[in-house]
Amino acid sequence: MQRHSDANMDFVAVTAETPGSAKPDPILIADHITRTFGGLTAVNVAHLEIQRGSITALIGPNGAGKTTFFNLLTGYDSPNSGSWTFNGLALNGVPPHKVARLGMVRTFQLTKALYRLTVLENMALGARGQKGESVFASIFPWLWRAQDEEIQKKALSILDNFKLIDKKDDFAAALSGGQRKLLEMARALMVEPEMVMLDEPMAGVNPALKQSLLEHIKELRNEGKTVLFVEHDMDMVHEISDWVVVMSQGEVIAEGTPASVMKNEQVIEAYLGAHHNVNLSAEGGE
Amino acid sequence: MDFLFITQQTLSATIGVNTIIFALAAIGLNMHFGYTGLLNFGQAGFLAIGAYSVAVPVISFGLPLWVAFLIGIVNSVIFALILGIPTLRLRADYLAIVTIAAAEIVRQIARSATFNSTLGGSDGITGKFGEEFFALNPFKSGLNTPILRFNANDLWVVITGWLLVAVIVFFMWIMVNSPWGRLMRAIREDEDAVRSLGKNVYLYKMQSLIIGGVIGACGGFVYALSRQSVQPDNYGTALTFFAYTVLILGGAARVFSPVVGAMIFWFLIVFIEQVLRQGVTNDLIPDWLIGVNQVSQIRFMLMGIGLMLLMIFRPQGIFGDKKELALDAKA
Numbered sequence: 001m002q003r004h005s006d007a008n009m010d011f012v013a014v015t016a017e018t019p020g021s022a023k024p025d026p027i028l029i030a031d032h033i034t035r036t037f038g039g040l041t042a043v044n045v046a047h048l049e050i051q052r053g054s055i056t057a058l059i060g061p062n063g064a065g066k067t068t069f070f071n072l073l074t075g076y077d078s079p080n081s082g083s084w085t086f087n088g089l090a091l092n093g094v095p096p097h098k099v100a101r102l103g104m105v106r107t108f109q110l111t112k113a114l115y116r117l118t119v120l121e122n123m124a125l126g127a128r129g130q131k132g133e134s135v136f137a138s139i140f141p142w143l144w145r146a147q148d149e150e151i152q153k154k155a156l157s158i159l160d161n162f163k164l165i166d167k168k169d170d171f172a173a174a175l176s177g178g179q180r181k182l183l184e185m186a187r188a189l190m191v192e193p194e195m196v197m198l199d200e201p202m203a204g205v206n207p208a209l210k211q212s213l214l215e216h217i218k219e220l221r222n223e224g225k226t227v228l229f230v231e232h233d234m235d236m237v238h239e240i241s242d243w244v245v246v247m248s249q250g251e252v253i254a255e256g257t258p259a260s261v262m263k264n265e266q267v268i269e270a271y272l273g274a275h276h277n278v279n280l281s282a283e284g285g286e
Numbered sequence: 287m288d289f290l291f292i293t294q295q296t297l298s299a300t301i302g303v304n305t306i307i308f309a310l311a312a313i314g315l316n317m318h319f320g321y322t323g324l325l326n327f328g329q330a331g332f333l334a335i336g337a338y339s340v341a342v343p344v345i346s347f348g349l350p351l352w353v354a355f356l357i358g359i360v361n362s363v364i365f366a367l368i369l370g371i372p373t374l375r376l377r378a379d380y381l382a383i384v385t386i387a388a389a390e391i392v393r394q395i396a397r398s399a400t401f402n403s404t405l406g407g408s409d410g411i412t413g414k415f416g417e418e419f420f421a422l423n424p425f426k427s428g429l430n431t432p433i434l435r436f437n438a439n440d441l442w443v444v445i446t447g448w449l450l451v452a453v454i455v456f457f458m459w460i461m462v463n464s465p466w467g468r469l470m471r472a473i474r475e476d477e478d479a480v481r482s483l484g485k486n487v488y489l490y491k492m493q494s495l496i497i498g499g500v501i502g503a504c505g506g507f508v509y510a511l512s513r514q515s516v517q518p519d520n521y522g523t524a525l526t527f528f529a530y531t532v533l534i535l536g537g538a539a540r541v542f543s544p545v546v547g548a549m550i551f552w553f554l555i556v557f558i559e560q561v562l563r564q565g566v567t568n569d570l571i572p573d574w575l576i577g578v579n580q581v582s583q584i585r586f587m588l589m590g591i592g593l594m595l596l597m598i599f600r601p602q603g604i605f606g607d608k609k610e611l612a613l614d615a616k617a
Binding site for chain 1: 457460461464465466467468469471472474475476478479480481482483484485486487493497609610
């Protein structure tokens, strides 16, 4: 934990707090990405780099284009123009499942638990390179049984860590909203991603679970994974993110450490319009 | 009333040729709809392709029957590809529209005058294309017991047909309980979530469409062979909807449900018909209420009422789990 914090402090120290600033070791680089819906420009990001091994928050008022930007990066939507690379590989036109295989795995704002599958089945589905998922191999159980047992074992250990082990045989639909968020994140880990993209991981999660989700996200960074998340909960952003990117009306308007971004005039204006006298920092926001 | 006759007719139908045909059609639909969530409303098209593929090569081109079976499987795979390539990337409802139209196109092509010489037009094809199959029949006489009655040919079709159903159900059971089956059910629940885990959803939906379609074509083989003729209008939309009825009757996404659903479906139809017919001819049902010629329509009305009651009191079907059905509301 301490080691990573130090490394992150280094990156934070050497990075300029300006929109589109260069990072020492970017895992994701986006250039001139635009997406329009009719006359509305939803996303217009000139340049953005995400530091490897960091927790980066993507914040902004409703309708800022955060989720659309997520969809573009992960292949669920196609931009009108622009290019972006992940680990140096161009991702233009790459379909979502290939993006995931390259190591960039996302979750969804509206949780997509697979309702009529059990929690354990949800988890097992995430594992890569399953022999039993080939249509021909599926009829020869001895070809995949051993591998599937390994997968179940791994799934159980992650479920144990996420405190969902007691629910393993329940249908995912039987979980609470917060537990589904946990399950979705746990399932994403089964893919062994290098970068995890979380779309509002805290929405609708009760305070007790929130704390445990925070710990899990920090743990991801400790394991060397990169986390990019969209969030409205400023407490959470302040608590765990190394770096904050602020979007408004489709554009990146500010970047920086949580503390500096929340004092940024432009950011406060974007959130509250011209009439503002509220401090957005963690202490004053409550 | 001749109760023994009613029993004999009903039981023979329950395990008879039609049950096998509908079970196969519904097993295919179970793959599509029950396990993968694909709304295929063109299952009749797959049966038609199976049936014509058995009859046409033998009658019009003089090929051996086993080659005709292979042609039938290849054709149903091609049909699945034609349906799937443009539509499986789109939302589920598009597949429903395309499949219902495609099945009608198949039927209309089959009955068109243009292909009269090979496909037989609206009269279809009648002939001894199943000769090689019936030559293998070890039963020289049929079965005639008080409770079951089949002629020699039907008996052979029924035995081989049930063997085919057993083999297909066995493989279905293995497949849906494998990681492949898990992936299919996941696609049914939420495609985008499955994509986010690095799975090529399009490829798997195509596999489902092909497998279910080939099983449907097997139903077409049985249909054609058992009657020694192929009539294009037997493969209309009604066949698809009866197959869905069978599937929902048994409970979707259960391996055995299409088989049991088909048995119940044909049990009810024949039982109701026989009871009504006996009632009318023995003057137990007055003439002003139901005439002899109305029996075959009225049995479908009663069947419809029965299905409504089933959907009201047991919406999950015979084998389904009501709790599981309730989850569908995407709570």
